Amino acid sequence: MDDSLRERKKRQTRQALAAAALRLFTEQGYERTTVAQIAAAADVSVRTLFNHFPTKDDVLFGNDEHAAEIPVRVIAGRRPRESVSALLVRAYEEMLADNRVNGLGTDTAVLAGYVRLVTTVPALQARALRSNHQLQRRMAYALVEVAPELDLVGAAAMIGAVAGAAQAAAFMSMELGQSDRQFWAALRRGVETAVRGAAHPPRR
Amino acid sequence: MDDSLRERKKRQTRQALAAAALRLFTEQGYERTTVAQIAAAADVSVRTLFNHFPTKDDVLFGNDEHAAEIPVRVIAGRRPRESVSALLVRAYEEMLADNRVNGLGTDTAVLAGYVRLVTTVPALQARALRSNHQLQRRMAYALVEVAPELDLVGAAAMIGAVAGAAQAAAFMSMELGQSDRQFWAALRRGVETAVRGAAHPPRR
DNA sequence: CTGCAATCTTGCACATCATGCAACTTCTGG
DNA sequence: CCAGAAGTTGCATGATGTGCAAGATTGCAG
Numbered sequence: 001m002d003d004s005l006r007e008r009k010k011r012q013t014r015q016a017l018a019a020a021a022l023r024l025f026t027e028q029g030y031e032r033t034t035v036a037q038i039a040a041a042a043d044v045s046v047r048t049l050f051n052h053f054p055t056k057d058d059v060l061f062g063n064d065e066h067a068a069e070i071p072v073r074v075i076a077g078r079r080p081r082e083s084v085s086a087l088l089v090r091a092y093e094e095m096l097a098d099n100r101v102n103g104l105g106t107d108t109a110v111l112a113g114y115v116r117l118v119t120t121v122p123a124l125q126a127r128a129l130r131s132n133h134q135l136q137r138r139m140a141y142a143l144v145e146v147a148p149e150l151d152l153v154g155a156a157a158m159i160g161a162v163a164g165a166a167q168a169a170a171f172m173s174m175e176l177g178q179s180d181r182q183f184w185a186a187l188r189r190g191v192e193t194a195v196r197g198a199a200h201p202p203r204r
Numbered sequence: 205m206d207d208s209l210r211e212r213k214k215r216q217t218r219q220a221l222a223a224a225a226l227r228l229f230t231e232q233g234y235e236r237t238t239v240a241q242i243a244a245a246a247d248v249s250v251r252t253l254f255n256h257f258p259t260k261d262d263v264l265f266g267n268d269e270h271a272a273e274i275p276v277r278v279i280a281g282r283r284p285r286e287s288v289s290a291l292l293v294r295a296y297e298e299m300l301a302d303n304r305v306n307g308l309g310t311d312t313a314v315l316a317g318y319v320r321l322v323t324t325v326p327a328l329q330a331r332a333l334r335s336n337h338q339l340q341r342r343m344a345y346a347l348v349e350v351a352p353e354l355d356l357v358g359a360a361a362m363i364g365a366v367a368g369a370a371q372a373a374a375f376m377s378m379e380l381g382q383s384d385r386q387f388w389a390a391l392r393r394g395v396e397t398a399v400r401g402a403a404h405p406p407r408r
Numbered sequence: 409c410t411g412c413a414a415t416c417t418t419g420c421a422c423a424t425c426a427t428g429c430a431a432c433t434t435c436t437g438g
Numbered sequence: 439c440c441a442g443a444a445g446t447t448g449c450a451t452g453a454t455g456t457g458c459a460a461g462a463t464t465g466c467a468g
Binding site for chain 2: 053066082084085122125126127129130133136140152154155156157158159160161162163164165166167168171172173175177186189190193194195196197198200
Binding site for chain 3: 208209210213221238239240250251252254258
């Protein structure tokens with residue numbers, strides 16, 4: 001990493017903006033928070049905010065692109081004789097493990113607020129769904145590299161099934177106001193359902 | 205239907221706006237088209253456009269809510285002894301069949317342009333993904349009504365797997381520039397993959 | 409230390425989307 | 439024909455986002 005004064009200040013500003021945004025969004029709602037307020041809270045001009053983040057919601061999402069690397073790397077590093085479905089499960093497991101550790105610090109309440117925002121606010125929901133879609137796309141390209149028997153459409157279908165099931169289960173869990181524990185369990189259950197196939201209904 | 209002069213004019217204006225929007229979006233791109241241009245092309249004021257549609261992208265999407273009813277109704281009308289997976293397949297089949305007939309008239313070129321816009325333009329992509337997510341949510345609630353052995357999270361997982369696989373396969377097909385025929389085939393292949401399960405790789 | 413170049417920050421003008429409000433027009437039903 | 443309902447319009451206003459140029463800060467070579 002570049003540890004020059006410039007780079008440090010830059011990261012500081014970015015971080016201050018992201019923190020201020022998360023705080024204001026959770027305190028008073030996404031729509032009722034203006035970029036001017038975020039900039040003021042981080043003590044920079046509005047124009048500087050837009051120098052760091054292209055849009056308002058990027059202030060919230062912009063730091064997440066790190067997590068998206070994990071499942072792609074896991075797929076690229078497929079182990080010898082590892083089945084495709086096991087590989088996909090592992091990709092998700094490792095991403096979830098990292099999210100719990102790295103997401104936003106280890107503060108559960110902050111993470112919960114973040115998840116609540118994303119699953120609640122239409123604009124953020126749309127943005128998150130799109131990010132997830134882009135991630136799936138990259139995973140599909142990575143998968144065909146290590147699974148030559150699959151074409152891109154087939155790879156996309158398999159990944160889409162796993163990701164779609166996990167996503168839907170997680171959102172539903174959140175909508176039902178379930179606990180943290182149940183939320184992560186729902187995610188895993190979604191992955192499992194997709195791997196087993198919709199034709200094989202879950203055991204009791 | 206109310207066939208008063210008022211209602212007819214209202215529908216006319218709506219239709220004119222939607223048509224103008226689709227034409228302008230495909231001709232010159234979504235971002236480079238302003239709401240003022242759309243309103244002018246439909247011969248109404250900008251304010252009237254926003255009376256009919258809450259946002260710019262609703263001018264394109266606003267008429268689609270009809271198609272979303274179909275899979276929910278299919279699920280609600282589950283046949284005796286029909287398996288859940290067969291039911292989900294049928295829900296998607298019937299929606300696709302309707303889309304081909306009803307989508308935007310039967311003009312293939314127009315439909316292709318529409319699909320191209322939705323899969324290409326970030327803002328529209330996000331919006332479409334969100335719509336799809338909402339649809340899945342409603343399907344899950346419908347499913348637990350007719351499949352009492354499932355809870356909401358399990359139902360969401362199954363539907364998410366099918367919808368996610370179909371969506372991912374379709375987007376990938378579009379990204380690869382495949383033909384109409386291949387696009388619909390990819391959709392079906394996605395559904396099939398999800399039903400069979402990611403653990404059971406596709407046969408040759 | 410000095411000066412120059414690269415980079416970051418800022419203010420300002422401007423385009424666009426979106427909303428509230430009030431006046432005006434058109435349609436409906438009696 | 440008339441009174442009220444519904445639709446249309448212009449205007450003011452607020453918010454997001456971009457281009458540009460001037461100013462401040464940092465990095466680096468001499």
